[in-house]
Amino acid sequence: MLRKETTAKSVQPLLSVNNLQCCYGEQVVIESVSFALQAGEIACLLGPSGCGKTTLLHTIAGFQPVTAGDIQLSGEVISSPEIQIPAEQRKIGVVFQDYALFPHLTVEQNVAFGIKSLPKGERESRTLALLQLVRLQEFGQQYPHRLSGGQQQRVALARALAPRPKLLLLDEPFSNLDTELRRNLAAEVRHILREEKIPALIVTHDRNEAFIAGDKLGVLSQGQLQQWDNPQDTYQAPNNLAVARIVSEGNILSGTVMDNDLIKTPLGEVKLPTATCTTGDKLQLFVRSEDITAGEHPGAVIAQVVGKSFLGNQVNYRFLLAEGETIEATLNADIQAAPGDKLPLHLSSALVFGQAG
Numbered sequence: 001m002l003r004k005e006t007t008a009k010s011v012q013p014l015l016s017v018n019n020l021q022c023c024y025g026e027q028v029v030i031e032s033v034s035f036a037l038q039a040g041e042i043a044c045l046l047g048p049s050g051c052g053k054t055t056l057l058h059t060i061a062g063f064q065p066v067t068a069g070d071i072q073l074s075g076e077v078i079s080s081p082e083i084q085i086p087a088e089q090r091k092i093g094v095v096f097q098d099y100a101l102f103p104h105l106t107v108e109q110n111v112a113f114g115i116k117s118l119p120k121g122e123r124e125s126r127t128l129a130l131l132q133l134v135r136l137q138e139f140g141q142q143y144p145h146r147l148s149g150g151q152q153q154r155v156a157l158a159r160a161l162a163p164r165p166k167l168l169l170l171d172e173p174f175s176n177l178d179t180e181l182r183r184n185l186a187a188e189v190r191h192i193l194r195e196e197k198i199p200a201l202i203v204t205h206d207r208n209e210a211f212i213a214g215d216k217l218g219v220l221s222q223g224q225l226q227q228w229d230n231p232q233d234t235y236q237a238p239n240n241l242a243v244a245r246i247v248s249e250g251n252i253l254s255g256t257v258m259d260n261d262l263i264k265t266p267l268g269e270v271k272l273p274t275a276t277c278t279t280g281d282k283l284q285l286f287v288r289s290e291d292i293t294a295g296e297h298p299g300a301v302i303a304q305v306v307g308k309s310f311l312g313n314q315v316n317y318r319f320l321l322a323e324g325e326t327i328e329a330t331l332n333a334d335i336q337a338a339p340g341d342k343l344p345l346h347l348s349s350a351l352v353f354g355q356a357g
């Protein structure tokens, strides 16, 4: 695949994480993690539960020491095994999953909390501007418990932005909210961060949130950063099977290279993308849901419906293939099939990853 050339001129990143390692006792939970965030960029860290996302965020915030490597902010080392700049001196803001608002303070007092040292007039105008930015100017005198979850999270965001941090860290900021609100708020937070020109790193386990909110996407699996790229490139060309499974719904299939540059799979044949394999090689393929089409086609195979879940304008089907594999495919709701029915399916493309184990 063609990739854009990077320019030779190097710009100092706002945040750089270099060969980072972090342990809890003997357990290594972050290993050899390196990435850079440029000024003005918003990045999302995506990965399954327990992969180390929060730990990584906490090392950057200064809540967690590092055991190897370093973290630099504007070129200054803020964390290394020898150096640990205290969290409150880092000029890094943090927004937590549970909002962590002060219940005894009004919305306005919450937002103004971190800018008490500013002269009164300046403090009031900054607070008002932020309440307008998060569309809560009517709620300044309310207490947090009178607000909805989405509103409370917008107050938490305004409070974190008030002191104009160099970098904002958000730890699963939308996970207490319902799905529609999460997606809307992800887009809104992106807009607010852009308006304030504050770079941010957002931890999430929801790929759609990560796609919506981030210019960059970091995919973490088992404590290692598998890919750091823009969301489109990560989706279209994942570095490995682990990344493919984290950024998309799909099925893992095995395939055999044939002598005509095709790969034979239980779902028909697909083109071999590179010529580095020899006939007979066994490969692993990842077939995304949208790469499976139902209907007559010269290469189609017959599959039996063994389960279905209605999703609105689409239906998620579970199919049994002739060779005994079960796969899932999301098809348009106008294809109406019931368990027991047989449908022709074919593959339009697949992601191909090295040799099967």
Ligand SMILES: Nc1ncnc2c1ncn2[C@@H]1O[C@H](COP(=O)(O)OP(=O)(O)OP(=O)(O)O)[C@@H](O)[C@H]1O
Pocket: 024, 029, 047, 048, 049, 050, 051, 052, 053, 054, 055, 056, 205
């Ligand atoms: N304070 C701690 N002491 C010991 N082990 C911990 C501690 N915090 C986290 N861990 C372990 O470190 C690993 C990474 O945890 P972490 O919370 O960073 O993952 P995560 O990707 O943020 O997970 P989730 O999405 O579930 O919040 C896990 O195996 C976890 O059990």
